[in-house]
């Protein structure tokens with residue numbers, strides 16, 4: 001996870017102002033909003049998230065098969081935040097992790113407003129203070145907030161660990177490059193893992 005700086009686009013400001021009841025759950029389905037949803041996914045992904053899932057950092061496109069606009073604070077519990085721009089983040093659609101786990105009534109460990117205080121909110125705080133990464137590809141919590149967040153989004157899903165491990169093994173051959181050069185060559189996918197693991201690589 002990485003910190004996100006939000007910058008609400010004019011198109012969304014205009015659209016939400018046309019919605020008669022913006023503080024109810026179904027405001028998100030209003031035609032003024034649904035008609036710009038794809039453009040909004042593209043805008044958020046490309047301008048605010050380096051084209052990455054905000055939770056697992058997998059590279060994704062704005063195609064609705066691969067990504068969705070996630071209400072970080074879910075509309076079921078926070079209907080009043082349905083059209084609050086800072087509550088909108090783009091998540092991957094991967095089965096068994098990220099928004100699909102958080103918002104799954106049976107699977108989710110997030111059940112109440114208070115539970116949201118236990119999760120890292122990347123719009124208001126830097127997640128680097130809550131996590132560390134291991135060269136085995138696992139993300140580990142530095143504090144209880146980090147642990148609850150890992151569990152909420154299933155950030156140690158086996159497919160994710162495998163992917164991070166693969167990147168670590170590839171990075172071994174590029175030990176003399178700077179971090180900026182690594183990002184240029186590899187892209188930003190799993191950028192927090194790379195940032196954390198790259199200095200450790202040099203110590204090996």
Ligand SMILES: [Zn+2]
Pocket residue numbers: 053054055056057058091092093094097098099
């Ligand atoms: Zn994800």
